[in-house]
Amino acid sequence: MTPKKDVTIYDIARQLNISTSTVSRALQDHPAVNKLTKKKVFKTAGEIGYQYNTFAGSLRKKSTSTIGVIVHELNSNFITSVLAGIEKVTSEAGYDIIIAHSSESYTKEAANAVNLFHKRVDGLIASLAFDTKNLDHYQPFHKKGIPIVFFDRVEPTDNSTVVVIDNFKCGYQATKHLIDQGCKRIAHITASLNRNVYAQRYQGYKKALSEHNLPFEKKQVIINDLSEEAARNAAYQLLQCTQIPDGVFITNDFTAAVFIQTLKENGIVVPDDIAIVGFNNDAISKLIEPKITTFNYPGIEMGEIAARQVVAHLKGEQNLQLTNTIIIRSDLIIRESSLKKHTPLSIVGT
Incomplete structure (x- = not known):
């Protein structure tokens, strides 16, 4: 035909x-x-x-009316909500978005950045992969005057605008909550400490232990990829300790759910034997029994704020060079998984 x-x-x-x-x-x-x-x-x-032909027309105007978005994964409730927030703001402002994901690979993230640069995006919103070593691949955007906003996973030493929550405070609050429930041996399951979100939560965890005169044991800090297999391995590893922890702060709800299921399969009662605090307020946190104490991670709001920063810069309403760090609120949502004392459920603001 x-x-x-x-x-x-x-x-x-x-x-x-x-x-x-x-x-x-x-x-x-x-x-x-x-x-x-x-x-x-x-x-x-x-x-x-x-x-x-909008692309040809936009080249003549030196604008493509597109904003690039680089995320570290797509299979995540948090990232999905961030993208929803970005799309809401950009579409209202007359911009399309091009989404690329790094699959937690620095190499792929760098390739995505190059690709979006050559597609002549007007602005960029990005969250870094686990193993991103430097931000050299974003330099062409800076040199060209293309605005960049990083969200969630950011590089603290960079001078770009970033949108984050107070991860240190969340780590501290999660650990203190377990301490308030009577926990004396608190383990921590997290991901690469090269990334700000995990490094800062880890520092908050350590600070809470120190302030309450509780021991910090390196063998009870497990760093992995937060996968299902890693969660099961972490549970078995902690159950083999001479002194099994009575509380665990886990920086991901999916990992926390698999961890709880593994404990239950091995006769451990949550929270009576081991209390659990997760992170992200993913849907699974309310589906598993017991429901998981977690932190609300306001993805939609984070996406909206990041997109507004880029759009406002492009419209000449503000200068991103004058904005560095935007911290948005995150709340501790207390549910059954951490309540050794069976105190009332609540939401604690950060």
């Missing part, structure tokens, strides 16, 4: 008996073309199936 030929502005001009330059101006909403002619051009374009 012969492919159907693309409809061009010449077809519209021929049908309306006007010049191609008039059609072109009408499609770009040029003020030199009267409203009636514009209406006829758009009506005819729709009827005969004309597709306006």
Whole structure:
């Protein structure tokens, strides 16, 4: 079957008996073309199936009306909610988004950055992979004056605008909550300490132990990839300790759910034997029994704020060079998994 030929502005001009330059101006909403002619051009374009080449037009205007987004994964409730927030703001402002994901790979993240740069995105919103070593791959954006906002996983030494929660405070609060429940031996399951989110929660955990004169034992800090297999291995590792922990702070709800299930399979009662605090307020935190005490991670709000920063810069309403760190609120949601004392359920603000 012969492919159907693309409809061009010449077809519209021929049908309306006007010049191609008039059609072109009408499609770009040029003020030199009267409203009636514009209406006829758009009506005819729709009827005969004309597709306006927005990319070619945007190159002439030196703007593609697109914003690039780099995330470290897609299979995450948190990332999905962030993307929803970004899309809401960008679509209202007339921008499309191009989403790329690194699959937790620095190499792939760098390749994504290069690709988006060559696609001439007007701005960029990014969250770093587990093993990202430096931000050299973002330098072309800086040199070109393309605004970048990093969210969640950021590089603390970079001078870019970042949108984060207070991870140190969350780590401290999670650990203190377990201490308040009577826990004396508190373990911590987390991911790469090269990333700010995990490093800061870890520091908050250590600070809470120190302030309450509880021992810090390195063997009770397990750093892994937060996968299902890693969660099961962490549970078995802690159950083999001479002194089994009576509380565990886990920086991911999925990992916490698998960890709890593994404990239950081995006759451990949660929270009576081991109290658990998770992180992210993923859907699974309310589906498993007992329901998981966790932190609300406001993904939609984080996405909206990051997108607003980029859009405002592009519209000349603010200068991102004058904005560094934006910290948004996150709450501890207390549920059954941590309540050794069976105190009332609640939400604690951070």
